Amino acid sequence: MRRADELRDAVEAYLGSLVFAPELGRLEKTLRYALDSGGKRVRPVLCLAVAEASGAELEAALPAAAAIELVHTFSLVHDDLPALDDDDERRGRPSAHVAHGEGVALLAGDALLVEAFRLALAYEDPRVARELADATLGMIGGQHRDITGDDGELAEVERLKTGRLFVAAVGLGLLAAGVPDREHGGWRAFGEELGLLFQVVDDILDGDGFAERLGEEGARELADGAAKGARAVLGGLAADTSVLEELVEGLAVRTS
Amino acid sequence: MRRADELRDAVEAYLGSLVFAPELGRLEKTLRYALDSGGKRVRPVLCLAVAEASGAELEAALPAAAAIELVHTFSLVHDDLPALDDDDERRGRPSAHVAHGEGVALLAGDALLVEAFRLALAYEDPRVARELADATLGMIGGQHRDITGDDGELAEVERLKTGRLFVAAVGLGLLAAGVPDREHGGWRAFGEELGLLFQVVDDILDGDGFAERLGEEGARELADGAAKGARAVLGGLAADTSVLEELVEGLAVRTS
Numbered sequence: 001m002r003r004a005d006e007l008r009d010a011v012e013a014y015l016g017s018l019v020f021a022p023e024l025g026r027l028e029k030t031l032r033y034a035l036d037s038g039g040k041r042v043r044p045v046l047c048l049a050v051a052e053a054s055g056a057e058l059e060a061a062l063p064a065a066a067a068i069e070l071v072h073t074f075s076l077v078h079d080d081l082p083a084l085d086d087d088d089e090r091r092g093r094p095s096a097h098v099a100h101g102e103g104v105a106l107l108a109g110d111a112l113l114v115e116a117f118r119l120a121l122a123y124e125d126p127r128v129a130r131e132l133a134d135a136t137l138g139m140i141g142g143q144h145r146d147i148t149g150d151d152g153e154l155a156e157v158e159r160l161k162t163g164r165l166f167v168a169a170v171g172l173g174l175l176a177a178g179v180p181d182r183e184h185g186g187w188r189a190f191g192e193e194l195g196l197l198f199q200v201v202d203d204i205l206d207g208d209g210f211a212e213r214l215g216e217e218g219a220r221e222l223a224d225g226a227a228k229g230a231r232a233v234l235g236g237l238a239a240d241t242s243v244l245e246e247l248v249e250g251l252a253v254r255t256s
Numbered sequence: 257m258r259r260a261d262e263l264r265d266a267v268e269a270y271l272g273s274l275v276f277a278p279e280l281g282r283l284e285k286t287l288r289y290a291l292d293s294g295g296k297r298v299r300p301v302l303c304l305a306v307a308e309a310s311g312a313e314l315e316a317a318l319p320a321a322a323a324i325e326l327v328h329t330f331s332l333v334h335d336d337l338p339a340l341d342d343d344d345e346r347r348g349r350p351s352a353h354v355a356h357g358e359g360v361a362l363l364a365g366d367a368l369l370v371e372a373f374r375l376a377l378a379y380e381d382p383r384v385a386r387e388l389a390d391a392t393l394g395m396i397g398g399q400h401r402d403i404t405g406d407d408g409e410l411a412e413v414e415r416l417k418t419g420r421l422f423v424a425a426v427g428l429g430l431l432a433a434g435v436p437d438r439e440h441g442g443w444r445a446f447g448e449e450l451g452l453l454f455q456v457v458d459d460i461l462d463g464d465g466f467a468e469r470l471g472e473e474g475a476r477e478l479a480d481g482a483a484k485g486a487r488a489v490l491g492g493l494a495a496d497t498s499v500l501e502e503l504v505e506g507l508a509v510r511t512s
Contacts, residue, residue, distance in 0.1 A: 134374070
């Protein structure tokens, strides 16, 4: 069983070795720029940790893990565009559209999304790509509620925007490991709690979202509740979940 | 065997009955706005005609045909954005971003692309969605060459931007009909010729692209050659290709 930082190294190595469609030509540079962002790789690490805890070989889950990260990266590239959040910086570097131009960034986001499906379609089981599609549509729906202010319930927006991809990271790990559907429930509940934990801590660090709505103390309570819920679900799973507990701990106390 | 206009009616009815992911919420309105555009539905009709000529039931090919049209529609919504072609009108109506806002149109394009994959993933055979992914990446690569002027050879750009989706329309029709790979060659060559014919006539009508590069007469010769090539390939196929011949004729003489 690999530790979380070893899984992250495996993700980095795999992402770095991805072969994109040759027809993308020089657009590939923008895909790589967006992917080489120094992100935390939380979602793919989660996917790999679930797969390993479920008895899969790391290699069997790497395409699925990378697919999740590519969907996440596509969403960042498009979110940063002037038409949406208009963010000039991403993790201390110029956003993709600032570095390479708006039109190119738009196309690079599109291409990342399709490359994610190409990875998910490396599996003969179509459920892998189906789960990715469903989660991505949920994420897009959450983003739409967010920008139109059609967000009656912040928790619901965040469940879509962030939670769906976390649950899919878990789901793809289970599918890569061949875990039968009837055993997915607890695992997916864990993904849901972890997604909430991640988002609330994010908002505390940024001073927006849940932190703005509930105050820092209220948000901290919500985060603690999600961490507790995540640990409780893990405790009920018949698997060595030590790496997943490490992930919960890491997300609960992170400062960046 | 249905005529081309009957196939088009079937496409319209199927597109109108599509059920999108409920999480898209009100974003669905923009997807439908973009889809209800009065387009010619050339690609999905081609897909259905190939499937029927290959012995498939219409119903078996409709999801694949719709998937192709959704990818095409996604590309139009994104192409029209200010970051790319900045077109305010599309077929006599305001473009999606003019009607519903830039951010919403961007997300609607993303959602159309993912819904296309959801349709392709209705098939147990993962090759349907794989072919869609490969063609879409080719199309995006062509679009990138187009906007960056990295288009040494116009024919190559158009082969990617238009041709790839035409060939995929043929390919998905073959896959939906269960035609063995070894028999795909001629059919796909037909898709390639038809895509070229479509694009050259488009350029003649718009006075750009091939018409600008070769002059109207030169472009007309190229279109005639493509139509001739398409008919020649059809003649060599062991199938009733009368509807496909009707398609060639319709594309060769179209005036809008």
